[in-house]
Amino acid sequence: MRALFIGGVVDNTEVDMSGEPPLHYPPRTGSGQSRYRLHQIGRQEDTVVYAVYGAPDLPDALVERIASERGYARRFDARAEPVPS
Numbered sequence: 035m036r037a038l039f040i041g042g043v044v045d046n047t048e049v050d051m052s053g054e055p056p057l058h059y060p061p062r063t064g065s066g067q068s069r070y071r072l073h074q075i076g077r078q079e080d081t082v083v084y085a086v087y088g089a090p091d092l093p094d095a096l097v098e099r100i101a102s103e104r105g106y107a108r109r110f111d112a113r114a115e116p117v118p119s
Contacts, residue, residue: 036110039070039091040100055072055085057117062091071089071119073097083110 058069070087088097
């Protein structure tokens with residue numbers, strides 16, 4: 035699975051992950067540092083193939099719009115599903 039990031043210092047970065055995507059990335063910082071929040075997952079059948087994380091200061095609608103513009107669902111041939119906040 036690929037983690038895809040929108041906004042912040044790692045905008046347009048990708049990271050390989052295994053397992054289910056955590057709600058926040060990184061999952062634990064211990065420093066009180068703001069973390070990216072999961073906004074969308076992409077599935078092929080029952081398998082999660084990508085996860086879209088947005089910077090903490092970005093509105094949900096903006097993250098969804100950018101993910102759509104970048105064509106993540108098409109790129110991974112997946113069905114995009116929003117993650118409730």
